Every structure is written in structure tokens, then in C-alpha cells.
Amino acid sequence: xxxxxxxxxxxxxxxxxxxxxxxxxxxxxxxxxxxxxxxxxxxxxxxxxxxxxxxxxxxxxxxxxxxxxxxxxxxxxxxxxxxxxxxxxxxxxxxxxxxxxxxxxxxxxxxxxxxxxxxxxxxxxxxxxxxxxxxxxxxxxxxxxxxxxxxxxxxxxxxxxxxxxxxxxxxxxxxxxxxxxxxxxxxxxxxxxxxxxxxxxxxxxxxxxxxxxxxxxxxxxxxxxxxxxxxxxxxxxxxxxxxxxxxxxxxxxxxxxxxxxxxxxxxxxxxxxxxxxxxxxxxxxxxxxxxxxxxxxxxxxxxxxxxxxxxxxxxxxxxxxxxxxxxxxxxxxxxxxxxxxxxxxxxxxxxxxxxxxxxxxx
Numbered sequence: 001x002x003x004x005x006x007x008x009x010x011x012x013x014x015x016x017x018x019x020x021x022x023x024x025x026x027x028x029x030x031x032x033x034x035x036x037x038x039x040x041x042x043x044x045x046x047x048x049x050x051x052x053x054x055x056x057x058x059x060x061x062x063x064x065x066x067x068x069x070x071x072x073x074x075x076x077x078x079x080x081x082x083x084x085x086x087x088x089x090x091x092x093x094x095x096x097x098x099x100x101x102x103x104x105x106x107x108x109x110x111x112x113x114x115x116x117x118x119x120x121x122x123x124x125x126x127x128x129x130x131x132x133x134x135x136x137x138x139x140x141x142x143x144x145x146x147x148x149x150x151x152x153x154x155x156x157x158x159x160x161x162x163x164x165x166x167x168x169x170x171x172x173x174x175x176x177x178x179x180x181x182x183x184x185x186x187x188x189x190x191x192x193x194x195x196x197x198x199x200x201x202x203x204x205x206x207x208x209x210x211x212x213x214x215x216x217x218x219x220x221x222x223x224x225x226x227x228x229x230x231x232x233x234x235x236x237x238x239x240x241x242x243x244x245x246x247x248x249x250x251x252x253x254x255x256x257x258x259x260x261x262x263x264x265x266x267x268x269x270x271x272x273x274x275x276x277x278x279x280x281x282x283x284x285x286x287x288x289x290x291x292x293x294x295x296x297x298x299x300x301x302x303x304x305x306x307x308x309x310x311x312x313x314x315x316x317x318x319x320x321x322x323x324x325x326x327x328x329x330x331x332x333x334x335x336x337x338x339x340x341x342x343x344x345x346x347x348x349x350x351x352x353x354x355x356x357x358x359x360x361x362x
Contacts, residue, residue: 013060013089013136014038019048019076020065020094025117029063029094032121036129045071049079052089059089060132064111066095066102074102077109086110090131094119184311185218187358191307192217192300194355199347201303208267213300216271220279220304223253250277250289271300279304284339294341302344309337310348314359325356 015038020026023043030039037060042048045068052059062080066073073093080086090112095102098116106114112131115124193214196202202210224232227249231242238246253276263269278292278301285293297305313328323331329352331337333345340348 013058015040015058015060017042017048017051017059017062019045019062019068019073021068022065025065025094028119029124032119032124033128044068045073045076049076052080052085053083056085056089060135061128062089062091063094063128064091066093066097066106074105074109077106077111081109090128090135092128092131094124184315185221187311188220188304188307189214189217190358191310191355192303194351195303195307195347196300198351198354201299201344201347205299212266212268213271213275213303215266215268216273216275216300217304217307219253219257219272220275220308221249221253222256222276223249223251225256226252247280247288250280253277274298275301275304277301279308281305282338283341287338297341302341305338306332306340306344306348310355313337314356325359 016033017040018026018029019042020029021044026041026043030041033039040051040059042051045064047070048062048064049071052062064073064076073095077086077091080089080091086109091110093102093106093111093114094117095114096117098114103114113127115127193210196205196210196213197207205213227246231238231245234242254273257263257269257273257276263272277289278287278297281287281290281292281297281301282305283294283297283302285291287297309332310328313323313331314325316322329349332340332348
């Protein structure tokens with residue numbers, strides 16, 4: 001067993017620290033353990049504590065006397081407990097001062113064992129090596145568990161990335177049907193997240209919630225998959241009947257999302273469902289499909305709504321050319337594209353210059 005401990009290359013900790021003011025006692029213990037470990041010595045508790053603080057990771061055990069000048073063994077234990085070292089390194093009291101009060105205090109602080117002097121060599125070896133072996137086994141198991149957790153976390157990240165990629169691919173495919181490059185859905189996501197992160201309109205939302213809302217925004221127009229090409233790609237103005245059909249993409253999108261079981265397990269689902277259904281609602285209640293008014297419309301649906309309008313006006317579509325930036329902002333502010341929350345408009349204006357960079361960099 002001792003040879004296995006000595007040859008265990010899984011750990012770099014293979015040094016025993018002997019802290020004792022008696023040179024003869026240190027020599028006896030050094031002679032006992034030097035065949036199996038590197039051995040270092042300290043002549044009092046103060047020196048020993050300094051050595052541990054400077055290079056704790058090299059030590060696999062500490063053999064500690066109680067009565068010493070400068071700093072006694074119990075004070076060393078108190079310091080080691082404060083810095084959490086007793087969870088990582090087994091400490092043994094080897095002392096002639098093994099009174100009941102000393103033992104009780106030592107065990108309370110977290111010492112592994114109290115061994116009385118004069119020591120019995122084979123007893124000391126067995127007791128100390130058994131504990132070192134247990135600490136090493138615990139650390140090995142802890143490292144294995146940590147590695148497994150790391151692998152599971154990495155797999156989870158890959159699954160999340162795959163899910164997001166599939167969602168983006170579906171949304172982009174739908175954009176292709178209407179002559180878009182697929183950049184529209186990505187810009188909507190970025191605009192939505194930027195407004196929520198950098199203005200008071202996102203107050204109270206966590207970073208994770210904003211990310212999930214951004215992913216939900218990507219799916220805002222999935223319902224367009226149910227709209228006939230002749231209406232979706234019509235270059236001119238839609239008739240009243242055609243517009244009524246176009247408006248159904250909101251409820252169609254929500255229904256589609258509801259029928260994907262895997263999607264319902266994602267944190268973005270509730271946001272995506274609400275956004276798909278309500279991103280055409282208006283602050284004055286004149287939107288669709290439900291005629292929601294004011295704060296009946298969720299924060300995320302409101303932000304996606306203004307992001308969608310801003311992007312639509314700023315880009316070329318089958319039915320129109322891109323409008324200049326100044327005209328885009330003017331149309332949004334004067335209500336030509338529907339009514340928006342006045343507070344949202346203020347927040348939009350605060351960051352519009354940054355949002356416009358998405359279009360300058362194209």
C-alpha cells in the first residue's frame with residue numbers, strides 16, 4: 001500500500017510537513033516517513049503556517065506538535081480552519097500534551113487524529129497513510145465527478161446551440177419565401193436585445209431572460225409559412241381580403257409553436273408564443289389579432305413590434321424600397337406605422353443611433 005501511495009502520479013501532493021520545536025522528534029518522524037514521502041520540517045507553528053500558506057498544494061499531510069514557541073499547534077489549527085485548509089489537507093496532532101481538553105478542542109477544529117508521544121512507528125504509519133489514501137481517493141473521485149459535470153455541461157451547451165440553430169434555420173427558411181436573405185430575423189433579435197439591455201424598458205429582466213426573449217424574437221414571423229406565396233410576395237398593396245389572410249400569420253405562428261413539443265421545453269417558448277401572436281398589437285388597441293391595448297401587451301411583444309417596423313422600413317422589400325434613416329424615424333414617431341408606447345419610443349430614440357449601425361455595416 002505504501003509503495004502504491006508513493007507511486008501515485010495522479011497527485012502532485014507527496015510531501016509531509018512536520019511542525020515540532022524538538023529537533024529529535026522531527027528527526028524520528030522524518031526517518032519514519034522519508035522512505036515514502038518527501039519530508040519538510042518547521043521548528044514552530046508560525047514557520048509551519050507560513051510554509052502552508054505559501055505552497056499548500058504540495059503537502060499531503062501535516063504532523064503537528066501542540067506545545068511550541070511563537071505559535072502553538074492549536075493556534076495553527078485555528079488559522080488552517082479559517083482558510084479552509086483542513087478540508088484539503090489532513091492534519092494530525094502528535095504530542096505528549098494529549099489532555100482531554102486539548103483533544104476535544106483539536107477535534108472540534110477539524111484535526112484528523114491525535115497521536116500520543118512517544119509514537120509507535122507501525123501504528124503511526126498505518127493511521128497516517130490510511131487517511132492520506134482516503135483524502136487522495138476523495139480528491140480523485142471529486143476530479144472524476146468534476147470532469148463528468150464539465151462534459152455534461154458541454155453537451156448541454158451543444159444541445160442548446162443546436163436547438164437555437166434549428167430555430168434560426170426554420171425562421172430563415174420562412175424569410176426566404178418572402179424574398180428576404182434571412183438577415184431580418186437576426187436583426188430583429190439584436191435590436192430587441194439591445195433595447196432591453198441598454199434602456200429602462202428592459203428594467204427587471206435578467207440577462208438570461210433577455211437572451212431567451214431574443215431567441216423568441218427570431219420566431220416572430222413563423223406563421224408566414226401558412227400564408228400563400230401570392231399574398232406573401234405580392235409587390236403591390238394587398239386587398240382587404242388578402243390583408244385579412246396575411247394577419248392570420250400571428251395566430252398561425254402561435255399555433256405552430258404550440259405543436260412542437262421539444263420547443264415547449266425551452267425557456268424561450270413562452271416568449272416566442274406571445275411574440276408570434278402579439279407583435280402586431282398596437283398601444284391604442286387597433287392592432288391584431290386580439291386588439292390588446294396599452295400594458296395588456298407584454299414588454300417583449302412591444303419591443304419586437306418596434307424592432308420589426310424599424311427593420312421593415314429600413315430595408316428593401318418586394319413592395320417597397322428602403323427608406324432613408326430620417327424618414328424611418330419620423331414615420332415611427334408620427335404614428336404612420338401604428339401606435340407605440342410613448343415610453344418605448346423614448347427608449348428607442350436613445351439607442352437608435354446604435355441600432356442604425358446594423359444597417360451601415362451591411
